[in-house]
């Protein structure tokens with residue numbers, strides 16, 4: 001298997017996973033989320049990559065370049081905030097170590113072929 005691909009969230013800048021690019025097991029390993037650990041399922045779910053419409057579809061956002069990739073947590077917590085405001089808010093969470101997607105990446109995953 002080749003090098004694993006992990007996308008980066010538009011808002012929080014953290015790595016995300018998607019079922020197209022890797023398995024749940026690989027994502028768990030990458031993010032250091034142990035199976036059966038407390039909140040493991042939720043943490044994995046928050047890190048799932050998703051399409052985010054910068055301009056809501058109801059507000060006329062339909063063009064392809066209107067879509068960025070964002071983790072599920074950022075995507076689902078945006079509410080009515082503008083993309084700019086939401087990015088600032090998410091980065092503030094990162095700064096405060098309060099964003100659920102910022103577990104430290106294990107250093108040992110480099111060059112892993114699994």
Ligand SMILES: [Zn+2]
Nearest residue numbers: 009012071074
């Ligand atoms: Zn995010």
